[in-house]
Amino acid sequence: MDLQKIPHYNEIPALNGEFTGAAQKHKETFRERMYEKNKVVPSVEEAVRLTGLKNGMTVSFHHHFRNGDYIVNMVMDVLANMGFKNLTLAASSLTDIHAPLIEHIKNGVITHIETSGLRGKLAEEISRGLMDFPVIFRSHGGRAAAIESGALHIDVAFLGAPSCDPYGNANGYNRDEENVSCCGSLGYAKLDALHADKCVIITDHLVPFPNAPFGIPESNVDYIVKVDSVGDPKGIMSGATRFTKNPKELLIAKTAADIIEASGYFYDGFSMQMGSGGASLATARFLREKMLKNGIKARFALGGITGQIVEMHEEGLVQKILDVQSFDLIAANSLKNNRFHQQIDASYYASYLNRGAAVDQLDFVVLSALEVDTDFNVNVLTGSDGVIRGAIGGHPDTAAGASFSIVVAPLTRGRIPSIVRRVNTIVTPGDTVDVLVTDQGVAVNPRRPEIAEKLRAAGMPIFTIEQLRERGERIVGMPDPIEYDEQIVGVVMFRDNTVIDLIKKVKHV
Amino acid sequence: MLFVPGNNPGMVRDAHIYGSDSIMFDLEDSVSVNEKDAARFLVYNALMSLRYGKKELIVRINDLSSGLGVMDLEAIVRAKPNAIRLPKTETAQDIIDCEREIERIEREAGIEVGSTKMVAAIESALGVLNAYSIATASKRLVAVALGAEDYVTDLKTTRSDGTELFFARCMILNAARAAGIDAIDTVYSDVNNEEGFIAEATLIKKLGFDGKSVINPRQIPPLHEVFMPSEKDLEKAQAIVQALEEAKKRGSGVASLNGKMIDRPVALRAQHMIELAAAGSFVPVEEV
Amino acid sequence: MRIITTGVAGTMESSDIIVTVEPRAEEGVELTLSSSVMQQFGRQIEHVIRETLKELGVTAAAVTAVDKGALDCTVRARVSAAALRAAKSAEYTWGTKQ
Numbered sequence: 001m002d003l004q005k006i007p008h009y010n011e012i013p014a015l016n017g018e019f020t021g022a023a024q025k026h027k028e029t030f031r032e033r034m035y036e037k038n039k040v041v042p043s044v045e046e047a048v049r050l051t052g053l054k055n056g057m058t059v060s061f062h063h064h065f066r067n068g069d070y071i072v073n074m075v076m077d078v079l080a081n082m083g084f085k086n087l088t089l090a091a092s093s094l095t096d097i098h099a100p101l102i103e104h105i106k107n108g109v110i111t112h113i114e115t116s117g118l119r120g121k122l123a124e125e126i127s128r129g130l131m132d133f134p135v136i137f138r139s140h141g142g143r144a145a146a147i148e149s150g151a152l153h154i155d156v157a158f159l160g161a162p163s164c165d166p167y168g169n170a171n172g173y174n175r176d177e178e179n180v181s182c183c184g185s186l187g188y189a190k191l192d193a194l195h196a197d198k199c200v201i202i203t204d205h206l207v208p209f210p211n212a213p214f215g216i217p218e219s220n221v222d223y224i225v226k227v228d229s230v231g232d233p234k235g236i237m238s239g240a241t242r243f244t245k246n247p248k249e250l251l252i253a254k255t256a257a258d259i260i261e262a263s264g265y266f267y268d269g270f271s272m273q274m275g276s277g278g279a280s281l282a283t284a285r286f287l288r289e290k291m292l293k294n295g296i297k298a299r300f301a302l303g304g305i306t307g308q309i310v311e312m313h314e315e316g317l318v319q320k321i322l323d324v325q326s327f328d329l330i331a332a333n334s335l336k337n338n339r340f341h342q343q344i345d346a347s348y349y350a351s352y353l354n355r356g357a358a359v360d361q362l363d364f365v366v367l368s369a370l371e372v373d374t375d376f377n378v379n380v381l382t383g384s385d386g387v388i389r390g391a392i393g394g395h396p397d398t399a400a401g402a403s404f405s406i407v408v409a410p411l412t413r414g415r416i417p418s419i420v421r422r423v424n425t426i427v428t429p430g431d432t433v434d435v436l437v438t439d440q441g442v443a444v445n446p447r448r449p450e451i452a453e454k455l456r457a458a459g460m461p462i463f464t465i466e467q468l469r470e471r472g473e474r475i476v477g478m479p480d481p482i483e484y485d486e487q488i489v490g491v492v493m494f495r496d497n498t499v500i501d502l503i504k505k506v507k508h509v
Numbered sequence: 510m511l512f513v514p515g516n517n518p519g520m521v522r523d524a525h526i527y528g529s530d531s532i533m534f535d536l537e538d539s540v541s542v543n544e545k546d547a548a549r550f551l552v553y554n555a556l557m558s559l560r561y562g563k564k565e566l567i568v569r570i571n572d573l574s575s576g577l578g579v580m581d582l583e584a585i586v587r588a589k590p591n592a593i594r595l596p597k598t599e600t601a602q603d604i605i606d607c608e609r610e611i612e613r614i615e616r617e618a619g620i621e622v623g624s625t626k627m628v629a630a631i632e633s634a635l636g637v638l639n640a641y642s643i644a645t646a647s648k649r650l651v652a653v654a655l656g657a658e659d660y661v662t663d664l665k666t667t668r669s670d671g672t673e674l675f676f677a678r679c680m681i682l683n684a685a686r687a688a689g690i691d692a693i694d695t696v697y698s699d700v701n702n703e704e705g706f707i708a709e710a711t712l713i714k715k716l717g718f719d720g721k722s723v724i725n726p727r728q729i730p731p732l733h734e735v736f737m738p739s740e741k742d743l744e745k746a747q748a749i750v751q752a753l754e755e756a757k758k759r760g761s762g763v764a765s766l767n768g769k770m771i772d773r774p775v776a777l778r779a780q781h782m783i784e785l786a787a788a789g790s791f792v793p794v795e796e797v
Numbered sequence: 798m799r800i801i802t803t804g805v806a807g808t809m810e811s812s813d814i815i816v817t818v819e820p821r822a823e824e825g826v827e828l829t830l831s832s833s834v835m836q837q838f839g840r841q842i843e844h845v846i847r848e849t850l851k852e853l854g855v856t857a858a859a860v861t862a863v864d865k866g867a868l869d870c871t872v873r874a875r876v877s878a879a880a881l882r883a884a885k886s887a888e889y890t891w892g893t894k895q
Contacts, residue, residue, distance in 0.1 A: 384834075384837060385834075385836050385837070413866075414811050414812055414833065414834065414866025415812070415834045415837075415838055415866035415867065415868065416834060416837065416866065475868065476838075476868060477838065477841055477868075477869065479834070479837030479838060480836065480837050480838070480839075480840055480841075482836055482837070483836075
């Protein structure tokens with residue numbers, strides 16, 4: 001080949017002596033460099049300035065600190081003080097601790113919210129019509145898909161992390177020292193970091209490079225701010241996943257485990273997910289006994305991971321764990337220490353748009369419900385009084401993905417029936433729900449006659465969902481209907497980001 | 510038999526969902542002196558309006574000497590539970606006195622006389638020694654039960670591995686069998702000690718007791734497990750029942766299996782065993 | 798039945814209702830009800846309270862009730878117990894189950 005035929009061959013500097021086009025070469029040690037030339041900025045305010053955030057833009061947050069989260073309130077206070085208006089707050093979820101946002105909404109700092117759920121005072125105020133523009137509720141998988149497709153564009157992500165190095169490798173725990181704000185997986189934050197135009201990590205533990213293995217890689221991070229504390233450990237690990245001693249929940253859990261055993265989806269090498277809630281988490285306990293008795297192992301457990309799943313992993317009953325969110329300290333520590341406890345992001349977990357989500361590999365999932373209607377539609381978002389008090393989470397994603405979805409609920413809660421003619425808010429459509437387990441009977445979706453057949457063959461009594469509804473109403477009586485105004489306060493998206501239901505303003509709260 | 514504190518509306522409401530064979534609403538020890546009237550109203554109103562399916566419903570009243578017992582009967586008998594449990598039974602006379610009150614109320618209320626059954630709880634040394642005369646004191650009696658907490662105090666000892674209750678259990682069981690009624694064992698109060706509970710349940714099953722009182726729904730599944738017949742026994746029982754049905758189809762009053770005639774007690778035991786097995790495997794949910 | 802003192806029955810636990818019955822100078826029952834299920838069952842609870850008092854022959858009373866999701870039979874039981882305590886009476890006509 002004649003090299004001279006390459007255009008401008010003679011002008012290539014490297015061929016005519018020393019190449020001088022490269023950037024200035026480092027001379028200091030890596031350690032010196034780490035503390036002088038890095039991405040750490042002195043304050044949240046400075047980080048905000050550097051990101052170029054403007055009025056009307058979208059800021060995002062994760063909810064791995066649950067009810068102990070300091071980040072959302074901290075950042076929104078700064079943004080309010082800096083005079084920002086008309087912002088969209090896109091959090092993976094919001095909870096009781098975020099009540100101070102009410103003021104920012106009233107003052108026009110926040111004019112739109114996207115979240116998986118709302119609780120406490122903020123939820124009540126929004127149900128009363130606090131916001132002109134309705135809140136968009138998405139499932140974890142739906143949010144991931146919206147971010148990927150651009151339907152939800154994040155301008156700046158502010159992501160709290162229990163540890164981070166000066167270049168932005170961030171983790172939900174700390175390998176270098178003990179820390180209290182440990183949250184385990186950063187599954188929801190990972191995706192925000194990847195897709196946001198600018199990404200700010202806020203940490204209370206700045207550790208030496210490299211903070212590996214990392215949850216969020218430095219390649220996704222622009223700025224880092226060190227603060228005293230990112231969250232209250234009591235609220236981060238709220239103890240919501242302690243093993244229940246409530247006899248009714250145990251009864252439901254035992255029945256759910258019996259159903260799984262009889263369903264045909266309990267075999268050596270099966271896969272599972274347990275949703276949050278006493279009865280669904282306790283189901284793992286009863287399954288464990290059955291696994292030991294029958295010599296059966298699970299190939300993997302997915303989801304929000306708890307200590308119970310970790311225990312089963314450590315005794316060899318669950319081979320691999322895919323963890324998008326660690327619910328307790330045992331789970332967080334396992335993520336840190338166990339080789340086959342894998343951190344996954346929200347898209348890998350449940351997006352319908354990517355090239356393969358883990359929920360699609362589930363044999364079964366056990367999910368809680370606030371309300372179920374006679375078409376098997378499930379509500380986990382609004383209470384029986386119509387007020388928002390929950391979160392969609394991965395409910396519709398896992399119900400749709402799993403081959404066999406089990407919804408557990410007490411027949412009545414106090415005087416409120418769980419089985420109703422029509423749920424207040426459809427979160428998970430009935431055609432993805434296969435079995436309903438209550439403390440007073442089991443109903444199988446007529447779409448799954450083969451499941452009903454298997455349960456009957458195992459000697460399990462089965463009712464129609466109508467019978468269960470009647471039974472509940474006979475005990476507590478017929479509730480008066482809730483009165484709504486016309487104003488729409490929430491739009492509920494299915495996992496494919498089409499609208500599945502609307503939440504209206506309640507008349508009296 | 511599931512004990513339910515009579516002044517707790519949540520537990521009174523849900524008592525039937527846990528798979529126990531019977532429910533005992535308590536107006537006695539679990540209710541403080543100041544709340545006796547409130548508990549009486551609560552249990553009465555629950556029995557009047559709630560549905561408990563096929564569960565056997567029993568109400569433990571206060572003892573008659575306290576003055577509260579008769580007030581309890583005035584309300585409860587009219588709400589028609591299956592049986593009244595009389596605590597602290599020491600002599601046949603206690604049963605006779607209680608029966609007199611029940612019968613009076615049945616007549617006043619227009620309830621069929623004799624329809625309210627009785628369970629006698631024996632909770633003292635004297636009661637244990639009088640077990641047979643107590644068990645035969647009334648046709649209303651369907652069971653005698655041991656109440657161990659008061660009994661061990663009376664004996665000047667405490668609950669331990671069961672040695673201390675051996676005599677009382679044998680006396681009560683023998684009295685019940687001689688009288689042709691059921692014998693029910695006492696409660697095991699350490700709810701968190703499942704191992705200890707299973708050991709005690711295994712012991713009393715070996716002795717021959719028909720059942721055991723439980724204070725927490727969590728104790729029901731292990732109890733059913735202990736009382737669950739073995740697979741071999743169950744197969745035999747099913748064969749017996751089948752033979753009986755075939756005999757009935759043929760119009761014959763006599764059934765036999767493998768050349769041996771099946772007499773009535775054998776048939777009854779087989780039936781009971783099958784019911785036990787059915788009750789044990791899943792929590793039974795009935796139409797209510 | 799005449800209310801002569803303050804009578805209280807029930808607890809603040811879930812599925813219970815705490816009912817306070819007090820004397821009232823004028824005729825009529827003045828009822829203050831709050832409930833965790835006010836919107837869905839407030840009407841029904843009020844109805845049961847008033848019916849129970851009527852059956853007891855209570856025509857003048859100030860009643861305060863704080864409900865935590867009690868069933869009708871519990872409401873009846875607590876109102877009856879509170880009213881009898883407030884009347885310092887033990888007289889009650891027990892009905893027979895049909």
